[in-house]
Amino acid sequence: xxxxxxxxxxxxxxxxxxxxxxxxxxxxxxxxxxxxxxxxxxxxxxxxxxxxxxxxxxxxxxxxxxxxxxxxxxxxxxxxxxxxxxxxxxxxxxxxxxxxxxxxxxxxxxxxxxxxxxxxxxxxxxxxxxxxxxxxxxxxxxxxxxxxxxxxxxxxxxxxxxxxxxxxxxxxxxxxxxxxxxxxxxxxxxxxxxxxxxxxxxxxxxxxxxxxxx
Amino acid sequence: xxxxxxxxxxxxxxxxxxxxxxxxxxxxxxxxxxxxxxxxxxxxxxxxxxxxxxxxxxxxxxxxxxxxxxxxxxxxxxxxxxxxxxxxxxxxxxxxxxxxxxxxxxxxxxxxxxxxxxxxxxxxxxxxxxxxxxxxxxxxxxxxxxxxxxxxxxxxxxxxxxxxxxxxxxxxxxxxxxxxxxxxxxxxxxxxxxxxxxxxxxxxxxxxxxxxxxxxxxxxxxxxxxxxxxxxxxxxxxxxxxxxxxxxxxxxxxxxxxxxxxxxxxxxxxxxxxxxxxxxxxxxx
Numbered sequence: 001x002x003x004x005x006x007x008x009x010x011x012x013x014x015x016x017x018x019x020x021x022x023x024x025x026x027x028x029x030x031x032x033x034x035x036x037x038x039x040x041x042x043x044x045x046x047x048x049x050x051x052x053x054x055x056x057x058x059x060x061x062x063x064x065x066x067x068x069x070x071x072x073x074x075x076x077x078x079x080x081x082x083x084x085x086x087x088x089x090x091x092x093x094x095x096x097x098x099x100x101x102x103x104x105x106x107x108x109x110x111x112x113x114x115x116x117x118x119x120x121x122x123x124x125x126x127x128x129x130x131x132x133x134x135x136x137x138x139x140x141x142x143x144x145x146x147x148x149x150x151x152x153x154x155x156x157x158x159x160x161x162x163x164x165x166x167x168x169x170x171x172x173x174x175x176x177x178x179x180x181x182x183x184x185x186x187x188x189x190x191x192x193x194x195x196x197x198x199x200x201x202x203x204x205x206x207x208x209x210x211x212x213x214x
Numbered sequence: 215x216x217x218x219x220x221x222x223x224x225x226x227x228x229x230x231x232x233x234x235x236x237x238x239x240x241x242x243x244x245x246x247x248x249x250x251x252x253x254x255x256x257x258x259x260x261x262x263x264x265x266x267x268x269x270x271x272x273x274x275x276x277x278x279x280x281x282x283x284x285x286x287x288x289x290x291x292x293x294x295x296x297x298x299x300x301x302x303x304x305x306x307x308x309x310x311x312x313x314x315x316x317x318x319x320x321x322x323x324x325x326x327x328x329x330x331x332x333x334x335x336x337x338x339x340x341x342x343x344x345x346x347x348x349x350x351x352x353x354x355x356x357x358x359x360x361x362x363x364x365x366x367x368x369x370x371x372x373x374x375x376x377x378x379x380x381x382x383x384x385x386x387x388x389x390x391x392x393x394x395x396x397x398x399x400x401x402x403x404x405x406x407x408x409x410x411x412x413x414x415x416x417x418x419x420x421x422x423x424x425x426x427x428x429x430x431x432x433x434x435x436x437x438x439x440x441x442x443x444x445x446x447x448x449x450x451x452x453x454x455x456x457x458x459x460x461x462x463x464x465x466x467x468x469x470x471x472x473x474x475x476x477x478x479x480x481x482x483x484x485x486x487x488x489x490x491x492x493x494x495x496x497x498x499x
Contacts, residue, residue: 022231047312052344109347112403116433120407124431144430183423186440190286190419192238192473193441196466197285199238214243 005209012206015198053079147175220494223487230480237476238469246468250449256429257446260414260436261297263387269302271386272379276401277307277314277321279393283418284317287391289444289463290416291321293451294389299329300455304375305337306385308361310349310396315342315365334373341365346396350404354382383409387435390415398425402433416443441466 017032057079061072078100081093125148129141153165154172161169203214240246252258267273275294279287298305307322309315319339326337340361343349352360357380363369370376378384382405390413392398398415406413412435417425419440428434438447444463452461 023228051312051342056344104348108351109403112347112408116399116403116407120431120433121427124427179423186419186422188474188477189440189442189470192470193286193419193466194282195234195238195473196242196441196469197462199235199242199469200285200462200466203239203242214245 008205008209012202015202146171151175219487219490221487222483223491225483233476233480234473237473241469241472242465245465246472247465248468248471250445250464250467252446252450255446256426256437256439257443258436258450259429260416260438260443261447261450263412263414263435264294264297264303264389265301267301267303267386270304272304272306272375272384273298274382274385274388275305275307275318276310276388276390276392276397277318278310278390278397279317279418280311280313281317283393285462285466286418286440286444287393287416288317288321289441289461289466290438290447291318291391292325293444293447293461293463294391294416295321295325296329297447297451299325299331299336300451302336303386306340306375306379307337308340309342310346310390310400311393312342314391315339319365334368334375336375338370338373338375339365340370347400347404350382350396350400351408354405354409357381381409382411385411387412387414389413392417392421394418394421398428398434402428406433416447441470 014032014035017028018036020026021029057072057075060069061076062068078097081097084090085094125145127141127145129138129145131137131141150168150172152172153168154161154176156165156169159165207214264273275291275298277291295305305322307318309318322337322339323333325331326333331337341364343360345352349360358370358376361370364373382388388401388405388411390398390401392401392415398413398417398421401413401415405411413428413433414436415425415434416438417440419442422437422439422443425434425437425439429437438444441463445461445467448461448464
């Protein structure tokens with residue numbers, strides 16, 4: 001029995017079942033959808049136990065060389081608190097674990113986030129118009145600086161958007177629309193890429209199993 | 215005629231699906247080939263940054279994606295690994311996403327076998343660890359405490375490619391192939407800006423616009439955006455190579471281009487129909 005071919009056929013039939021939704025909802029789609037959700041949940045549970053819990057926690061709590069490390073009971077208890085969310089009377093205990101996660105995450109990323117996504121970006125925007133040398137760089141730098149200023153003006157609501165302020169806000173929203181358009185274009189490309197990937201699988205992996213070579 | 219144009223605005227969505235499917239299937243089936251011009255841009259910057267690394271350098275390659283984004287990111291992974299191994303650059307890989315381990319291993323083994331490279335001497339896959347940004351910060355001070363062994367259970371102290379690697383700063387470059395978080399933002403924030411290491415990356419097309427600001431500020435040395443970035447890289451890596459291995463991104467871009475033309479056509483038809491309907495009901499204002 002060739003397991004590769006069976007795998008390809010399963011993948012192809014499930015892909016076609018999922019695409020059948022484009023015609024209308026049907027039992028094949030429902031079956032594939034439920035199978036995917038169920039398998040994903042089961043897979044993640046096992047994966048988390050084998051690749052996160054056992055190597056990161058259990059192997060530290062009970063090392064292979066022997067002896068127990070009681071300090072590792074603390075993360076175990078905090079993990080247990082998270083699971084207790086499913087018990088209504090004890091669900092409040094999960095707040096201790098969540099507080100630790102949120103506090104650590106916020107403390108760790110606060111300065112890094114500000115540095116990377118705010119200070120560095122401001123620094124990158126404050127540039128000399130002549131930076132780069134050529135006329136193209138000059139125009140490009142002007143558009144960058146003016147675009148950022150106009151974009152900020154659009155979100156300044158303490159003054160009516162009339163006159164010069166209104167003009168700058170209009171330039172700002174126009175540039176924002178261009179950015180949204182570019183973002184939408186990339187999104188379309190991403191979705192088509194997924195279709196292309198699955199079509200390549202069907203054409204060049206599945207069809208050959210039936211003797212059809214394109 | 216006017217009725218026909220007005221009806222264009224009410225095409226059954228299933229007709230559009232069929233046309234889109236054909237727009238993708240036909241170019242792939244007939245192996246339509248369209249030129250992929252390589253201009254100055256983030257893809258070229260990425261290639262040049264890797265190309266500038268001297269042989270013997272060590273690069274950290276992070277596989278931060280899963281099978282749902284394989285069509286975009288796996289071709290990038292293969293092309294990048296190909297360039298790195300061809301230039302005799304050592305690769306230490308890991309994954310911030312669980313499924314990235316096996317996808318990374320697939321790319322590394324495939325190219326390694328074709329170029330005659332050796333696991334543990336030329337490359338190693340350390341595997342997956344949870345933690346994202348926290349993990350990166352810890353790696354900044356001691357990688358071997360975070361990854362005491364590779365994904366096969368081999369102690370890192372016994373792996374030759376890890377001999378000179380103790381902290382993130384020992385890498386000449388970090389490259390993240392990212393489908394979301396944790397991925398490029400975490401590497402830029404916790405490694406690039408904190409330890410002043412060159413960061414390059416590849417990402418899905420959906421997330422590419424949010425990383426462009428990192429290029430402008432120099433926080434990233436290059437970026438491969440979606441299937442286009444993957445096709446660019448495949449093309450650049452193949453230049454001057456005899457009998458290069460087949461990639462999936464370059465043929466995919468021909469289908470991508472045709473599909474985009476069809477989408478544009480539908481947008482134009484929809485707008486013509488909209489304006490025609492509006493004119494019939496009382497004129498365009």
